[in-house]
Amino acid sequence: MVRLKNYAFRSTISSIMEFSLKKLILVSNDDGINSEGIKALARALKRVGDVFVAAPDREQSAVSHSLTLHRPLRVEQLAPAAYAVDGTPTDCINIAVNGILKKRPDLVVSGINKGGNMGDDVTYSGTVSAAIEGTLFGIPSFAVSLVSRENFDFTIAARFAARLARFILKNGLPKDTLLNVNVPEGNDIQGYRITKQGKRIYGDAVIEKVDPRGKKYYWIGGDMLRWEGGKDTDFEAIANNFISITPVHLDMTNHAALKELHKWKL
Ligand code: MN
Secondary structure, three states, rough: OOOHHHHHHHHHHHHHHHHHHHOOEEEEEEOOOOOOOHHHHHHOOOOOOHHHHEEEEOOOOOOOOOOOOOOOOEEOOOOOOOEEEEHHHHHHHHHHHHHHHOOOOOEEEEEEEOOOOOHHHOOHHHHHHHHHHHHOOOOEEEEEEEEEEOOOOOOOHHHHHHHHHHHHHHHHHOOOEEEEEEEEOOOOOOOOEEEEEEEEEEOOOEEEOOOOOOOOEEEEEEOOOOOOOOOHHHHHHHHHHEEEEEEEEEOOHHOOOOOOOOHHOO
């Protein structure tokens, strides 16, 4: 009888410990809550911790780090731990962390984006911005994108995200730093590389056309196939079939330029 009681007691203690040790992972994206990429990501991360999804109710790609301040934001609970927000990825992280969640997340993961976020594109990316917002809250965060134009099989990217999540939950990240992860398409991935942000060469990125009523219109975007600053960049890693992991620092000060500017006599 006593033994049984003890056993029950022990198992209660261990289940409480297990509960409190389970990490909370906040997942968002910019492709919208119904995109395949976020579903694959959430599924993979459920093996690592408790997953809570707060994502835009529609595509918000290239909205960058915008925050909605001039209208109310509505949320729709689609599942016990999944909320669609009629706002930007940054709004989603804000609402989840400061509004919906009772516990602070241990990790923020954003993606898996349909298409790469490399080089200068990082500054436009809503996917990366969700991770920026997490980092601003002091929560370790990373963004994952699948570099592809047509074949969107998220299996490998999701598996790698889970592996990385487990590692970060255990080891943390450098201060004020998020990881921007890009995964090449296909099954022939050679491993991963720690990279720096490359520089994209914009070709004829603005297309001028005339609409059926004779008025000019412009379309931003064009093909991005070239980059510079080759060695050890995100672009180079992807071109060689490696997963690219770029540490991104939120302090945008150009520390090397500080010295130069101090010499100025204006
Ligand atoms: Mn996107």
